[in-house]
Amino acid sequence: MEHLGTLVAGQSACSLRLSSHVSSYENNDPNLVFSPLSFQVALSLVAAGAAGRTLDQLLTFLCPGSDPNSSRTNLTDVFSKVTCLALADGSKLGGPRLACANGVSLDKSFQLNRQYETMVSAVYKADIKSVDFQRKATQAVRKVNSWVEKATKGLIKELLDPSFVGPTTVFILCNAIHFKGRWAEKFDPSRTTKDDFHLLDGKSVKVPFISSQKGQYISKYTDFSVLRLPYNQGRDHKRQFSMYIFLPNSNDGIRNLSEKLYSGPEFLNQHLPTEKVAVSKFMVPKFKISFEFEGSEVLKQLGIDLIFGGDRGDDGLSEMVELESHVAYPLVVSGIIHKAFIEVNEEGTEAAAATAVIGYGCAPTIPQTENFVADHPFLYLIREDMTGVILFVGHVMNPAVDA
Structure with missing residues (x-):
């Protein structure tokens, strides 16, 4: 084997x-x-x-x-x-x-x-x-x-x-x-507010955004950012599940970013956040x-x-x-x-x-603060981090479209 x-x-x-x-x-x-x-x-x-x-x-x-x-x-x-x-x-x-x-x-x-x-x-x-x-x-x-x-x-x-x-x-x-x-750190529903999510056609829709002032696992690159939201591990020390959000800097950058992400596991593994950073503005839309x-x-x-x-x-x-x-x-x-x-x-x-x-x-403290505002189309995936097995993959173009 x-x-x-x-x-x-x-x-x-x-x-x-x-x-x-x-x-x-x-x-x-x-x-x-x-x-x-x-x-x-x-x-x-x-x-x-x-x-x-x-x-x-x-x-x-x-x-x-x-x-x-x-x-x-x-x-x-x-x-x-x-x-x-x-x-x-x-x-x-x-x-x-x-x-x-x-x-x-x-x-x-x-x-x-x-x-x-x-x-x-x-x-x-x-x-x-x-x-x-x-x-x-x-x-x-x-x-x-x-x-x-x-x-x-x-x-x-x-x-x-x-x-x-x-x-x-x-x-x-x-x-x-x-x-x-469940998230390792739940978000306070009282901090959830409606704001604009910008669509690819230039229009925008009002949707509820999860918000927080707590530090987050974020890594920034030239034309995109990556957020890691870990799930509660409990006493299950052999596994750690996380959701990753790949957010292009530009409102219409999802196509180029998807080509990179889907190119193979090397790109994914090289761009996974490992340290928490302080955030000044943090917004992720709720979606179904x-x-x-x-x-x-x-x-x-x-x-x-x-x-x-x-x-x-x-x-x-x-x-x-x-x-x-x-x-x-x-x-x-x-x-x-x-x-x-x-x-x-x-x-x-x-x-x-x-x-x-x-x-x-037939976890180290970073002196500067970061923004992560997912107010335009982005990619996401759910992964088990210790094995690297990918469970779910997807993208959000319009969170106002309810399941």
């Missing part, structure tokens, strides 16, 4: 690359929240049942820079050793409440490959259910949606529309993530965002096309389901649905995401 630091660096690189394409492809919405981690875990469930060139393509994408001979092992290690650590619930120790759940819904006329079933049960702790897509598709979708809603504490409702499945549907693979963290998209085209743009049936001569997803000899068509992915939610206020952050893959046959 490769060093965990190398594995996390690869996972982060994949997260940022995914986020970049989602951000540019889904540019009709003013605000964005996306969990690259949920998307990656769902694709990992697909990779566990893939073979041939389809598997190679997934491993190259999910484990960039890994030795091809050990990529499959590295992928399971990223989930079992790194992701599980980052997503373990810390609420009993006073830290953030976290949950990560995986599910496999398989049409009752099919049977999972024994090795695949063992893998998703033992490593991914997946909840495996038998459903009837052929005759009771609506009921089957209702079961999947209910499972997702429960796993995300009610934040993600109706992940799938019944029209997404039908008689040819064989499986649905799901991942759901829930995060709820819901976002959903279908990810097939994003993956195809990234070169992941074989899971959709790009090569009929390839082994494809042959290691997922036991196909009887009379079944002439191969398994392919027909769609990938992702939904996410985030709310940021004086208390902290609550966020959730779910991804479904549908398949069918």
Whole structure:
């Protein structure tokens, strides 16, 4: 197994690359929240049942820079050793409440490959259910949606529309993530005031801004600033979660800054604030965002096309389901649905995401003070700092647009 630091660096690189394409492809919405981690875990469930060139393509994408001979092992290690650590619930120790759940819904006329079933049960702790897509598709979708809603504490409702499945549907693979963290230092609601947030079109909207006179983790650079807002750690000394806000100096600088941030983990790691500074003016808008998209085209743009049936001569997803000899068509992915939610206020952050893959046959004192006024479009992410795992990524263009 490769060093965990190398594995996390690869996972982060994949997260940022995914986020970049989602951000540019889904540019009709003013605000964005996306969990690259949920998307990656769902694709990992697909990779566990893939073979041939389809598997190679997934491993190259999910484990960039890994030795091809050990990529499959590295992928399971990223989930079992790194992701599980980052997503373990810390609420009993006073830290953030976290949950990560995986599910496999398989049409009752099919049977999972024994090795695949063992893998998703033992490593991914997946909840495996038998459903009837052929005759009771609506009921089957209702079961999947209910499972997702429960796993995300009610934040993600109706992940799938019944029209997404039908008689040819064989499986649905799901991942759901829930995060709820309190700031290490809560903000006083009485200091929250409404002020102008400047939009890209030159207009402005009045929105509530969180404010404080306490020192903050801020680092300043030539054309942007970075704020770190740590979440309460409690007695969970193995992990530290933080939200990072990347704020361009100019009101319209988010595009250039996003290109830098999404370029790779090196830029991110080199610009994380480590010391508190005194602040003279500090304002961050409250915001609530819901976002959903279908990810097939994003993956195809990234070169992941074989899971959709790009090569009929390839082994494809042959290691997922036991196909009887009379079944002439191969398994392919027909769609990938992702939904996410985030709310940021004086208390902290609550966020959730779910991804479904549908398949069918075929502290030192600083003398000067700093300002951090996020009154124009900015980028943000939620990260576990000790492992470097990125949970959520997004941008705020207009906080007045409520979820």
